[in-house]
Amino acid sequence: MSKSxxxxxxxxxxxxxxxxxxxxxxxxxxxxxxxxxxxxPTARKNPTWWSNSRTEKYRQCASWLDYGWEKKKVDLKGEKIEFQYMAK
Incomplete structure (x- = not known):
């Protein structure tokens, strides 16, 4: 998937x-x-997929970081993710 x-x-x-x-x-x-x-599949297996990183490797993270959100917790086993708004 691309950033878009x-x-x-x-x-x-x-x-x-x-x-x-x-x-x-x-x-x-x-x-x-x-x-x-x-x-x-990596979103379900690798917690770094959900990292708050702006690198090309983790370009999906821009979908929350660019809008002022950060990932706070990821629970791979429970398949849940918690986000916190930090402002832009």
Missing amino acids: DYYPLSQHLNMLVEKGVTQTTFTFREIEHILKRDLP
Whole structure:
């Protein structure tokens, strides 16, 4: 998936901020529903896929970092991720 493939997640997170939400937890299935596609297998196996990194290797992270969000916790076994809004 390219960076643009994650834009629906960016839009969803932005909508939450507009509603005053500054912390949220999604299941991987909820994220897939937002994206309208499956996450890559590495998202379920490698916690660094969810890192707060701006490198090309982790370009999906821009979908939350560029909108003022950071990953706080990832639970691979429970397939959940917690985000916190940190402002832009």
